Amino acid sequence: MSVSSLEPRRTTLSGDIPALKAQFGERIRELRTAAGKTPLQIARLANMSQSRVSRIEQATSTPTFQEIDWMCEGLSTPPEEHRRLVSMLDEIIESSSTHRERIFGGSAERINEQVEQLERDSKTIDGLEAVVIGGFLQTAEYARCVLLSCGYAPTEAAAGALVRLRRQSILFDGSKQIRIIHSEAALRNRFTSPPAMKVQLQQLISLSSLNNVNVGVVPFESTLSFLPIDGFMLYDSRYARLDTLVGVQATAREGEIAKFGRNFTIAADAALWGDEARAFTSKIMNELPVQSQTPVESDSHAFIDS
Secondary structure (H helix, E strand, C coil): CCHHHCCCCCCCCCCCHHHHHHHHHHHHHHHHHHCCCCHHHHHHHCCCCHHHHHHHHCCCCCCCHHHHHHHHHHHCCCHHHHHHHHHHHHHHHHHCCCCCCCCCCCCHHHHHHHHHHHHHCCCEEEEEECCCCCHHHCCHHHHHHHHHHCCCCHHHHHHHHHHHHHHHHHHHCCCCEEEEEEEHHHHHCCCCCHHHHHHHHHHHHHHCCCCCEEEEEECCCCCCCCCCCCEEEEECCCEEEEEECCEEEEECCHHHHHHHHHHHHHHHHHCECHHHHHHHHHHHHHCCCCCCCCCCCCCCCCCCCC
């Protein structure tokens, strides 16, 4: 029996999260069985652990949107079935008390690896950073200090920073189009010493000269019609990643994607670009004090731009 011949089931258990998860897990198991695959085979095809696949099927764990993509690819799932699975996961998330699940979890290294996979799979990446410089634009020292400020242990922060450096490889992939907008605050916030901040801002200026990378800056005097409290990233207008105080989250809901897209356009219209943005960044860099200052250590567990 082929995967496409399976009659899709409708989710009609709104609000009953355990039942919704059970229905989702059963659907994954049906699709896997119809494809003639074992949990181990799917795990290998989807770059997941066998125990993770089993927990999803047994409804003891909720998959991420990225994991749905991986499993569907491994199962050669038809596009319409893929959309139904995304819709089912949306319903689970919508019924949860927080309205949106944290889909990136674990250590700083693991979170950055998950984001790295999402970046590799996307052709266009648009982002707005309100607090920090974008993750794949960060220097090693800046990244380490940002992760320390998120509450990670030094070893975890170092491992996460290493993956962020690896993520920079996408900047040199000419097939990708990347637009990142920073608020002026993101360029001025000091998560590390002034000398290290100068190195970071100089790197930002340098990377912004790449043909496929556009970096904008929204000055303080610019007026926005929305409040950019949390940063967000848009991937091919299919997913949005949010870096919030309660975790790194994502959504695939069309309404939310459209809202983030509108906010990005508003910020883009208010931003400085190209030589103007580089000159503005250079001005901020030149205003930094010469002497080294130790940044204030934080016990905060805020997840900002992981």
